[in-house]
Amino acid sequence: MRGEFTPAKGFIIAGLLALWCGALFGVIGSWQHVIPNVIDVVPFVKSRPLHVSLVIAWIFLTAVGGIYHYLPKIVSAPLHSTRLAWLHLVVFVGTGFAVIAAYFLGLFGGREYWEFPPVLGIPIALSWGFLLYNFFRTANKYKGPWPAYLWMWATGVVFFLITYLESNLYLFPHFTGNMVRELTVQWKAYGALTGSWNLLVYGTAMVVMERSTGNTAIARSRSAYLLFGLGFTNLLFGWAHHIYPVPSALWIRILAYAISMTEWVILARMIQQWRATVKEGKRGSSTVFGRFMFASEAWVFLNLGLALMISIPAINLFTHGTHITVAHAMGSTIGINTTILFASVFFIAGGHRSGSMRTVFWIFNVSLLAFWLCLIGAGMVKGYFTVMTDLPFQTIMEKARPFIVGFAVSGLGLFAGLSVLVWRAVKAIAFVQREEGAQSGEEPAMAKAEVLH
Amino acid sequence: MESKGSNEPSAVGVRQRRIVYFVLIGLFLLQSGLTYTVSTEVPVPAAELNSAARRGEALYRSFNCTACHQFYGLGGYMGPDLTNVTIAPGKGPDFTRGIILHGSANMPALGVTKDQADDLVAFLEAVAATGIYPIRNLDLTPWGTYREMHSDAR
Incomplete structure (x- = not known):
C-alpha cells in the first residue's frame, strides 16, 4: 500500500494531526487555569474552542477514516465513490482550517461546546452528506442482515446530521428569546451529537474485535444488539441528565433519569464479561492495538x-x-x-x-x-x-x-x-x-x- | 426472534429491529416537539429576552463569554457562574456593569461601549429571572430525585 494515498489514510493522518494540535491547546488551557495570562498570544477564550474543536475533529476524522477503510472489506465491494470520499476530506479539512482561522481572528459561535461562526456549519453539513450517501450506497451491498456495527455506524452517520442541524436551531428567534430553551437546545443537541460519534467509535471497536479475532459471532449476538439498542435509546432520550438544574418541565428530567439508569444494564453486562475481557486483554497485549482495546x-x-x-x-x-x-x-x-x-x-x-x-x-x-x-x-x-x-x-x-x-x-x-x-x-x-x-x-x-x- | 441454535439474526428479527428503530425515532421527534415548545416556557415575562437583552446575548456569544462562565452550571470553569450575578448579594447590575467595562484581576475588560455594557447587563438580568442556581433545595425522594426541584425558583 506504500505510495497509495487513500481517503482513509488522509482522514486518519488529518485526525492524528488534529489530536496533537488539540492536545497542545489543551495543555495551554489547563495551565491558564493555574497561571492566568500565562500565554497572552492565545488567551483562554481562544485556547478552549481550539482544544475542543480539534479534539472533536480527531474523533470524527479518525472514525470516518476507519469507516472508509473497513466498509469495503466488510461488504466485499469497493467504496461506492472514492472521489466523493476525497471531496468529503477536502471540504471537511478545509472548513477545519477556516474554523481555526476564525478563532485566531476572534470570531466565535459563542456556544459552550462545538462552536464556530455558524456559516461554517454549512460546508460541514454538506461534507457529511457526502459520507451519508457513500456509506449507504456501499453498506447496502452487504448480503444478509447487518451486524450490530453496521447499525451503529448507520445510526451514528444519520444522527450526526440530524443533531448537528438541531444544534443550529439557536439561529431562530423562537429559541434565542428564551434562555431556558436555548440551554436546552444546546444540551439536547450536543448530548445526542456526542452519542452519535460514540456510536461511530463503538462500531469501530466491534469491527476491530471481529477482524482481529476472526470471531464474527460477537457483532451478531443478542447482547451486541441489546447494547446497541440501549446506546441508541440513551442517545435519543438520556441527554437531560446534563441539565437537571435548568428550570424546564419536570418530565424531561425524570425521563432522562430513568433512561440513564438503564445503563446499569450495560455496566452489569461488562462486569459479567470482565474476566473474559482480562483474559483477552492479556492475550492481545503482544500488539499495540490489543493493548489499546484492553485499555x-x-x-x-x-x-x-x-x-x-x-x-x-x-x-x-x-x-x-x-x-x-x-x-x-x-x-x-x-x-x-x-x-x-x-x-x-x-x-x-x-x-x-x-x-x-x-x-x-x-x-x-x-x-x-x-x-x-x-x-x-x-x-x-x-x-x-x-x-x-x-x-x-x-x-x-x-x-x-x-x-x-x-x-x-x-x-x-x-x-x-x-x-x-x-x-x-x-x-x-x-x-x-x-x-x-x-x-x-x-x-x-x-x-x-x-x-x- | 433469532434463528434457533444460531447467533445469526433471522430476517424477522431484522424487520422487528427496524420497527423498533422507527418507533424510537418517532418518539424522539415527539419528545423534541414537546421539549422545544411547552416544556421550556419561561415562568415570568422578565425572563423573555427583550431587544436590549437580545443584543446583549449576541455580544455574550461574540465575546465567547461561555468559554469561562456558566449559566446553570453549563459553560467554562475559569470564572464564576453568572446565572444570578445581577441579583446576588454584594453584586448586582452596577457591579456587573463595572466588571464588563473595566475587567478584574482575572478577567480582561471587554472593550465595549457603555450602551453595549447595558445590553449585556439586560441579558444577564433576563437570565437571572429564569430561576435560581445553584440549587440548595435538598428535598429528595427515596429514589434519589427531587420532589420539586425548582421550588426555590422565581
Missing part, C-alpha cells in the same frame, strides 16, 4: 461508573457545573474514544509489537488516570463548597487549587505520551505496507499473536 475496556468501566453516579439527581446536585463533568468528558473522549481509535489506527497500520510502545502506552494511561482523578478531586471540592456554603467563587477555587495544579501537571505527561503515539501512528499509517494487524512475517489475527509477557 479502552478499563476506561469504559471507570467512565460508565462515573456517568451513572452523576446521573443520579441527588449526586448531580453536587457534581453539576464542576470539574467532575470535565472528568467525565475527558474520560469519554480520551479514555474511551481515543484509545479505541488508536487501536483502530494501529490495527489498520498492521499491528506493531507492543514491546517498543509499552513505555509510552503506560505514560499515556497513568497520566490520564492522574488527570482524571485530579479533575474529580477539584470537582468534589467545588461542588461541596458551592452547594453547602456561600463562599465566593475565587475562594472555592483556591481550595481546589492543589487538584487544578495536579491536573495541569498530569496533562503534560498526557501530552508527552500522546505526542509519541501520534508520531508513531502517523509514521505507521503513512508508510503502511501490509494492512490490518499484520506482523512482520506473520498472519494478522490478534488471537494468533505470540504473547510476549
Whole structure:
C-alpha cells in the first residue's frame, strides 16, 4: 500500500494531526487555569474552542477514516465513490482550517461546546452528506442482515446530521428569546451529537474485535444488539441528565433519569464479561492495538461508573457545573474514544509489537488516570463548597487549587505520551505496507499473536 | 426472534429491529416537539429576552463569554457562574456593569461601549429571572430525585 494515498489514510493522518494540535491547546488551557495570562498570544477564550474543536475533529476524522477503510472489506465491494470520499476530506479539512482561522481572528459561535461562526456549519453539513450517501450506497451491498456495527455506524452517520442541524436551531428567534430553551437546545443537541460519534467509535471497536479475532459471532449476538439498542435509546432520550438544574418541565428530567439508569444494564453486562475481557486483554497485549482495546475496556468501566453516579439527581446536585463533568468528558473522549481509535489506527497500520510502545502506552494511561482523578478531586471540592456554603467563587477555587495544579501537571505527561503515539501512528499509517494487524512475517489475527509477557 | 441454535439474526428479527428503530425515532421527534415548545416556557415575562437583552446575548456569544462562565452550571470553569450575578448579594447590575467595562484581576475588560455594557447587563438580568442556581433545595425522594426541584425558583 506504500505510495497509495487513500481517503482513509488522509482522514486518519488529518485526525492524528488534529489530536496533537488539540492536545497542545489543551495543555495551554489547563495551565491558564493555574497561571492566568500565562500565554497572552492565545488567551483562554481562544485556547478552549481550539482544544475542543480539534479534539472533536480527531474523533470524527479518525472514525470516518476507519469507516472508509473497513466498509469495503466488510461488504466485499469497493467504496461506492472514492472521489466523493476525497471531496468529503477536502471540504471537511478545509472548513477545519477556516474554523481555526476564525478563532485566531476572534470570531466565535459563542456556544459552550462545538462552536464556530455558524456559516461554517454549512460546508460541514454538506461534507457529511457526502459520507451519508457513500456509506449507504456501499453498506447496502452487504448480503444478509447487518451486524450490530453496521447499525451503529448507520445510526451514528444519520444522527450526526440530524443533531448537528438541531444544534443550529439557536439561529431562530423562537429559541434565542428564551434562555431556558436555548440551554436546552444546546444540551439536547450536543448530548445526542456526542452519542452519535460514540456510536461511530463503538462500531469501530466491534469491527476491530471481529477482524482481529476472526470471531464474527460477537457483532451478531443478542447482547451486541441489546447494547446497541440501549446506546441508541440513551442517545435519543438520556441527554437531560446534563441539565437537571435548568428550570424546564419536570418530565424531561425524570425521563432522562430513568433512561440513564438503564445503563446499569450495560455496566452489569461488562462486569459479567470482565474476566473474559482480562483474559483477552492479556492475550492481545503482544500488539499495540490489543493493548489499546484492553485499555479502552478499563476506561469504559471507570467512565460508565462515573456517568451513572452523576446521573443520579441527588449526586448531580453536587457534581453539576464542576470539574467532575470535565472528568467525565475527558474520560469519554480520551479514555474511551481515543484509545479505541488508536487501536483502530494501529490495527489498520498492521499491528506493531507492543514491546517498543509499552513505555509510552503506560505514560499515556497513568497520566490520564492522574488527570482524571485530579479533575474529580477539584470537582468534589467545588461542588461541596458551592452547594453547602456561600463562599465566593475565587475562594472555592483556591481550595481546589492543589487538584487544578495536579491536573495541569498530569496533562503534560498526557501530552508527552500522546505526542509519541501520534508520531508513531502517523509514521505507521503513512508508510503502511501490509494492512490490518499484520506482523512482520506473520498472519494478522490478534488471537494468533505470540504473547510476549 | 433469532434463528434457533444460531447467533445469526433471522430476517424477522431484522424487520422487528427496524420497527423498533422507527418507533424510537418517532418518539424522539415527539419528545423534541414537546421539549422545544411547552416544556421550556419561561415562568415570568422578565425572563423573555427583550431587544436590549437580545443584543446583549449576541455580544455574550461574540465575546465567547461561555468559554469561562456558566449559566446553570453549563459553560467554562475559569470564572464564576453568572446565572444570578445581577441579583446576588454584594453584586448586582452596577457591579456587573463595572466588571464588563473595566475587567478584574482575572478577567480582561471587554472593550465595549457603555450602551453595549447595558445590553449585556439586560441579558444577564433576563437570565437571572429564569430561576435560581445553584440549587440548595435538598428535598429528595427515596429514589434519589427531587420532589420539586425548582421550588426555590422565581
